[in-house]
Amino acid sequence: MGMQINIGDHTSSEDGYIAFPNHRRADVRWARVKARWIAAAMPSANVYFRSLPDGRTLSDLLADGRIWVNYHATMPHFGETNRVSGTEIAISERSCKVGRWTVLATLIHELAHAAGAPGGNDRSAERALLACGLGRASEDQHGDDANTPYNPNIQG
């Protein structure tokens, strides 16, 4: 059993973290499959995650059955984790509306927080997307490329 998606079989400790509705489940499942593929096929992903404060690889996190991915219907941001090194992740309706690549990017960003990446002004959670092939380092110099999920303006 690996990282779990809340489909009604989990009650989160966090307000508003609920089960994915039927019509959003395919996208979050696709994101989990894609994240597993990244962990298996892109060595840079596990190397990067191991460098985060908790020293856990992306593969470790995806294999961790204590981590739950929940849905949030109303929050204005794409996603959040209950705390740094937490195990309750929420992905928002807003994220789902943009599309499955944004769901994947949000999942990777939040898994970096689950691996100890701090919030605030630190950028290590969003930079996990670069190690996962979801953006280009050149975006740090030339600004956000809307064709990649990575956003160099995102901190925390």
Next chain:
Amino acid sequence: MKRQARLLALAAAMMACGTAQACRCPAEPGPAAAYARAAGVLTGEVLRVDAGTYPGEQQALVGVERAWKLPVDSEQWVHTRTTCAYSFTAGTHLLLYVFRDSQQRLQTRVCMGNRPLDQAQPHLDWLERRGKPAPVGSR
């Protein structure tokens, strides 16, 4: 050469003005969107900040000056948590967009449109025109 220097200066200015967000936020919400998404809006001074159990988790006691959409106390606790927690500093004057949690506490997050009051004029102008004023009760 001059043209290159101007372009570099422009790029530097754009980077300096770029919105650095403390969370995976979509574009910074304008006043109408921030108002629509919030259960209430208030302005006031942060009187006291208490840390929560986890890093970033805080509760702030706000001396409320004005409120819209939702009645609040004149001294109102506002909570924040998760990796999208808003960072409060005592003594600052803020415009805050809030929602109620299941325990009926007021909560806020970084992506909701909050800002120091001296940077909130477009939001205040919008609230003057379109916001629904709410009572600020005694405590």
